[in-house]
Amino acid sequence: MPKYIFITGGVLSSLGKGVTAASIGALLEEMGYKINFLKLDPYLNVDPGTMNPYQHGEVFVTDDGAETDLDLGHYERFTTVSLKKNNSITAGKIYSQLIEKERRGEFLGGTIQTIPHMTNEIKSAIHDIGRDVDIAIIEIGGTVGDIESWPFIESIRQIGLENKGKNCVFIHLTYVPYIETSDELKTKPTQHSVRTLLSLGIQPEILICRSPMELPENIKKKIALFTNVEESNVISAPDLESIYELPLKLAQQNLHEKLINSLELTNKSFNLERWKNISYTLNAIKSESGNSTINIAIAGKYVELKDAYKSIIESFKHAQIETKTKLQINWIDSEKITDDNAKLLFEDIHGILVPGGFGLRGIEGKIKAVQFARQNNIPFFGICLGMQVAVIEFARNVLKLENANSTEFDPNTEHSVVDMLEEQKKIRYKGATMRLGNQDCKINANSLARKIYQKTDLSERHRHRYEFNPAYADKYATQGLQISAMSEDGLPEIIEIPNHPFFIACQFHPEFKSKVFAPHPLFVNFVKAAKESFKD
């Protein structure tokens, strides 16, 4: 019998529902249970692939090439789970499936309604996830009371009813604000939010309360009384230094045992050592002196919204824990980088990263960032578009191919050192039409990449349309830029400049594969190289 944990959110968004779901998954895995996740997003886009990173944050890509919500990244980073297309579903996808079925005549002329047709579709997605695992964790995006989320809440209510109150736990994540002028934590928003959930037919069994500080007993008591939740089930989730401290915080309040008891599962062995070590390392890093801080510059165009680079930021945190490094990320708006100010902008910087991106804006600044790193022996790491601009920079400034460019930015360039494959050129729709997901590639012997990965065969995740044009590869090689890994179908995957302390760029997105207990070697070695350059 599948067991379900449903997580809803109240009061406001951005409370960390994804991190909470991921932390719960981590605790259940530490107890030896097999888990899976489902993110239900009430918005009408069919998938987040075409959404603006400014509005939505990063698009997270799975092994099988699904373009998903960034919360899925948290699920993977905290656990051993590897997610697929069916781990993320939006209202838009449900509607499009329903309409397709209706057009095919599958409903035999019946009237198609939210209940039962849409809810059945949602319930079947939930049941699919529960198959073959001990516990499925289902997170509902948005906040209760949102008009779009109603069919999703209704679906989980029905699953609770069908299971006669067993095999399901409803968790509600809420907010308890602190009012400075009266020096008080206020419970009213939580009361209202639970009331809204109750009006939709769901009594939460556990409340996880975000607040700037630990909830005192009297506040827990008050929340319990007004929300009909047992006092011991009111869990405090105060602001923490790092999201990787949340599993420990929840375990200290016995959340894992409550869940297992509620789901009528037996309490298996439980080991929190790994999470305790993380907390210990983070504290040790924090208490180090500021003088030892390694400064990494990220030259991107979405620098005002850090969520656009979520997986990169998290990968740095993993590398930081692995190498026990005090690290600071300096965000540099690529549109503002010029020949004149580069020296000033990159003063005291120990490593420069150019991340992925789309479109012309900020490209010339990114090229300047690469040039600065190359010419000044600063460790450089380029990701996807970051590799493409490294290729353009080298063409212009070393190969002297004037105005060399990617056809993405200049379709008529004389030197198309980055170009689109013929089959990509035929695609007109924008949704899910890129080179997406895992692809195998081989690393050459005697390369930096080989030293970093310590193996020959790789499988990394992609999300792009353009490629380093292999027709130019020989020209680059003779001038000192090597291709150090190629895909199975002969496309350049990693480039490097051997005659530089650390200059590496990849066409794929390593940030989607880094986990807190399996940091990505490219990030780890980039941080190590930055540390080296700090010593010099």
Ligand code: GLN
């Ligand atoms: N815009 C580039 C392409 O489509 C790079 C994409 C990316 O960085 N993810 O190829």
